[in-house]
Amino acid sequence: xxxxxxxxxxxxxxxxxxxxxxxxxxxxxxxxxxxxxxxxxxxxxxxxxxxxxxxxxxxxxxxxxxxxxxxxxxxxxxxxxxxxxxxxxxxxxxxxxxxxxxxxxxxxxxxxxxxxxxxxxxxxxxxxxxxxxxxxxxxxxxxxxxxxxxxxxxxxxxxxxxxxxxxxxxxxxxxxxxxxxxxxxxxxxxxxxxxxxxxxxxxxxxxxxxxxxxxxxxxxxxxxxxxxxxxxxxxxxxxxxxxxxxxxxxxxxxxxxxxxxxxxxxxxxxxxxxxxxxxxxxxxxxxxxxxxxxxxxxxxxxxxxxxxxxxxxxxxxxxxxxxxxx
Numbered sequence: 001x002x003x004x005x006x007x008x009x010x011x012x013x014x015x016x017x018x019x020x021x022x023x024x025x026x027x028x029x030x031x032x033x034x035x036x037x038x039x040x041x042x043x044x045x046x047x048x049x050x051x052x053x054x055x056x057x058x059x060x061x062x063x064x065x066x067x068x069x070x071x072x073x074x075x076x077x078x079x080x081x082x083x084x085x086x087x088x089x090x091x092x093x094x095x096x097x098x099x100x101x102x103x104x105x106x107x108x109x110x111x112x113x114x115x116x117x118x119x120x121x122x123x124x125x126x127x128x129x130x131x132x133x134x135x136x137x138x139x140x141x142x143x144x145x146x147x148x149x150x151x152x153x154x155x156x157x158x159x160x161x162x163x164x165x166x167x168x169x170x171x172x173x174x175x176x177x178x179x180x181x182x183x184x185x186x187x188x189x190x191x192x193x194x195x196x197x198x199x200x201x202x203x204x205x206x207x208x209x210x211x212x213x214x215x216x217x218x219x220x221x222x223x224x225x226x227x228x229x230x231x232x233x234x235x236x237x238x239x240x241x242x243x244x245x246x247x248x249x250x251x252x253x254x255x256x257x258x259x260x261x262x263x264x265x266x267x268x269x270x271x272x273x274x275x276x277x278x279x280x281x282x283x284x285x286x287x288x289x290x291x292x293x294x295x296x297x298x299x300x301x302x303x304x305x306x307x308x309x310x311x312x313x314x315x316x317x318x319x320x321x322x323x324x325x326x
Contacts, residue, residue: 004087004113006035007044007131010056017053042114042130043218060131061241063111071246076253081107083249088130090117092137093196093210100198100206105139109249128212129221132231134245136211140256145202151264151302153177153195156209158270159251160191163244167236172276175295175304175315175322179213180276181230187276188230190214209252215241265300272297277322282306285321295322 005025009016018029018036025032036054039046045057065085072080081104089095092110094117099105114130128135142149153176160179161171170182171190179191191213199205214231222229232239258266272278277295284293284306293306293313303314304322315322 002087003035003038003042003130004062006032006039007056007060007062010046010054011059011062013055013059015047015049015052015055020053043221044130045218062131063113063245064242067240067242068111068246068249071243072250073254075257076250079107079253079257080109080249082109084108084110086110086112088112088114088116091115091210092135093194093208096137096139096208097196097198100139100141100208105206105208106141107253108139109253110137111135111245128214129218132214132216132218132221134211134213134215134241134248136213136245136248138209138249138252138256140207140209141204142207142260143204144260145200146197146205147201148260148263149195149197149205149207151267151298151300152207152209152259153193154271154298154302155255155259155264155267156193156195156211156252158267158274159255160193160211160213160248161274162270163247163251164190164232166247167239169232169235171274173271173274174276175298176302181235183230183234186228188228190230190232207256209256211248211252213244213248215244263300264302268298268300268302282322284315285323286315 009021009024018032021032022029036046046054047057048054063085065083069083089112092112092115095110096105096108099108112135115135157173157179161173164171172180172187174180177193178189180187181190191211194210196208197205214229216233217231275297278297281292281294284291291308293308296305296307298304303316306313306315
């Protein structure tokens with residue numbers, strides 16, 4: 001019996017006694033009780049009624065590989081080598097890096113219900129309760145080398161934004177790797193992107209594109225996050241997590257198949273149209289250096305152009321932190 005097996009039974013809206021759960025799962029009532037306690041520790045609220053049993057306080061849609069693959073276009077199915085659905089991992093990016101080390105990885109997709117060591121840019125943690133987000137990584141091998149991948153994380157942001165906008169969400173992008181939504185008249189972080197590249201600068205290289213997106217977020221979890229955040233179900237409560245996963249995988253496989261030949265230019269204007277800081281003053285943090293600049297847009301390589309007292313500067317990813325200046 002796994003946590004996923006138990007959640008599937010408890011998600012049907014009916015109450016189930018400990019004895020019924022044990023019979024369905026082939027374990028003792030004591031084993032069921034221990035797993036129920038685990039659910040509570042995972043911030044998955046239960047309803048318990050004497051004489052009736054247990055059920056989830058809110059339905060939880062588990063990831064379903066068959067549903068995700070069935071929603072892909074023919075072109076994306078051609079590019080998809082393998083889809084992994086895991087209940088818990090240290091990180092989906094780490095999983096696919098391991099696949100590359102084994103000689104596989106290209107065209108492979110990994111999703112997990114939870115991860116214990118997920119991180120964002122510059123090693124920051126990424127918090128997402130079990131079954132409430134999309135923790136997604138895609139592996140891709142490029143023959144032309146890491147130097148040809150400038151702007152890839154920004155193009156990924158555009159692809160994610162376009163998927164969400166088809167459902168009516170108002171999306172903005174924060175350089176270099178944050179996806180924001182407008183909620184309560186303010187930008188709130190919805191998703192983060194993390195690219196990990198290994199290989200030769202000029203020759204073949206392997207890329208893992210990681211995406212973490214909040215689908216739903218319990219209030220107790222939000223209270224412990226140190227920045228304004230949002231979730232897809234804040235605005236689209238009926239959107240299936242598996243449908244969203246399928247649409248995102250479809251868009252990202254198409255992007256990766258095109259990017260080596262086309263570069264960032266086809267996505268440059270689309271990114272600039274969604275630039276959350278366009279025309280605004282920001283504080284640029286570059287090592288020990290701190291200064292105020294006005295944001296313009298990104299160039300054909302994905303560098304952020306900013307105006308300073310000394311002229312225009314081009315900011316490269318991975319070296320700075322740009323925050324709204326007030």
